[in-house]
Structures are given as C-alpha cells and as structure tokens.
Amino acid sequence: MSSVFYTYLQLGFHHIFNLKAYDHMLFLFALCAIYTLSDWRKVLALVTSFTIGHSITLALSTFNIIKFDTGLIEFLIPVTIFITCVTNFFKLKGAASKQHTIFSMHNLMAIFFGLVHGMGFSNYLKALLGRNSDTWLQLLAFNVGIELGQLLIVFILLIVAALMLNLFNAKRRDWIMVLSSAAAGISLILMMETSIF
Incomplete structure (x- = not known):
C-alpha cells in the first residue's frame, strides 16, 4: 500500500511540473504575486485552499x-x-499594506477556482488509475503530490520575488504589475486557443 501511495504522490508532484500543466503554474504565480517571503503562512494557507478546491x-x-x-x-x-x-491590479495598495481582508478574499477565490482546476486534473488522473487498486488511496496520494509540487513552485516564486525586491531594489508594486500583466497576457492567448473559439 505504501508503494502505491508513493507512486501516486510522485505522479501528482511531477504532473504539476509538467510543461503541459503550465497553466496551473501560471495560476499559482498570479495567485501569489501580491505576497512576499514574509507572508509564507498566508501563502501556505492560500495554496492549501486551492488544493482543497481542486x-x-x-x-x-x-x-x-x-x-x-x-x-x-x-x-x-x-x-x-x-x-x-x-484582482491583483485592483489590490496593489492593499497588497503593500498586507491587509487581512485581501488574504481572505484570495483564500475564497483560491478554493472556488480550485474547483475548476480539479476538473482539469481529472482526465490525467483517470488515465492513471488502476482498476483493481484502492482508488481513494491513489486519489489522496495524487493530491498530496500536487500540494507538495505547488508549495515548491510558490516557494521558488517567493525567493525570486525576494531577490528582485531586496537585491535589485525593484518596487513591490512594479513586481506585482509585471508578473500579473505577463500572466494575464498569456491567459488571454490560452483562452483564444481553446476549442470554444
């Protein structure tokens, strides 16, 4: 049983780093753009909320x-x-002052949007599930793997933000604007590339 858990944990972890899943990475970047390394507790709760949703x-x-x-x-x-x-654009001043109302709003948004992303993960997981094994165990392990992968991605983002803000003296507002603008632009391209259009 432990080997099954570890196998699906690895699959979840590596799936979030797969280039095919870059849209999920992009969401994490956008979601955590307004936070810095000192906000790690808020970010941990935020990412976990997203995991709960999906x-x-x-x-x-x-x-x-x-x-x-x-x-x-x-x-x-x-x-x-x-x-x-x-949302990040409208919350620039709030992000700088670290108001708790922004965190709660982002937390609820992470759960809600996580519901959408969970459906995006489902086709990949269904293709991996064994017919005669414990589906609940596989599902749990896969989600834990995704959570660990997400936390690593966000930690790397926060380290980069710290370097930009402290080492290169970038303004926090500018960092949020650049990161959010880039993510917004890519998301528009992704929307246009879907079968709906």
Whole structure:
C-alpha cells in the first residue's frame, strides 16, 4: 500500500511540473504575486485552499459523480488566471499594506477556482488509475503530490520575488504589475486557443 501511495504522490508532484500543466503554474504565480517571503503562512494557507478546491472536483470527477465539457474547462482555467490577475491590479495598495481582508478574499477565490482546476486534473488522473487498486488511496496520494509540487513552485516564486525586491531594489508594486500583466497576457492567448473559439 505504501508503494502505491508513493507512486501516486510522485505522479501528482511531477504532473504539476509538467510543461503541459503550465497553466496551473501560471495560476499559482498570479495567485501569489501580491505576497512576499514574509507572508509564507498566508501563502501556505492560500495554496492549501486551492488544493482543497481542486481535490473536491477531482474526486467527484474520478468517481463519475460529475461530468463536464473538457473544452469548457480548458477555457475556464485561463479565465481563472485572468480574473486573478485583474484582482491583483485592483489590490496593489492593499497588497503593500498586507491587509487581512485581501488574504481572505484570495483564500475564497483560491478554493472556488480550485474547483475548476480539479476538473482539469481529472482526465490525467483517470488515465492513471488502476482498476483493481484502492482508488481513494491513489486519489489522496495524487493530491498530496500536487500540494507538495505547488508549495515548491510558490516557494521558488517567493525567493525570486525576494531577490528582485531586496537585491535589485525593484518596487513591490512594479513586481506585482509585471508578473500579473505577463500572466494575464498569456491567459488571454490560452483562452483564444481553446476549442470554444
């Protein structure tokens, strides 16, 4: 059983680093753009909230409780990125003052948008699941792997932000604007490339 758990944990961890899953990475960048290394507790809660959201729909989809249009989900994932970036633009002053209301809003948004991203993960996981093994164990391990991968991605982002802000004396507002603008631009391209258009 432990070997099965470890196998699916690795699959979840490596999936989040797969270039095919760069849209999920982009969402994490946008979601955490307003935070710095000193906000690591808030970021940890934020990423975990996102994991909770996508774990719910991933489980529901895996057990065929919900069904959805794959093309629609491929469109909605970059929409979540774009909305998150726009939210960052409106919260620049709040981000600088580290107001708790922003964190709570981002926390709820992470859970809600996580529901969408969970459906994006589901096709990949369904292709991996064994027919005669413990699906719940595989699902748990996969989600834990994704969570660990996400935390590593965000930690790297916070380190880069610290270097930019402290070593290169970049302004926090400018860092947020550049990161969010880049993510928003890529998300628009992704939306245009979906089958909906």
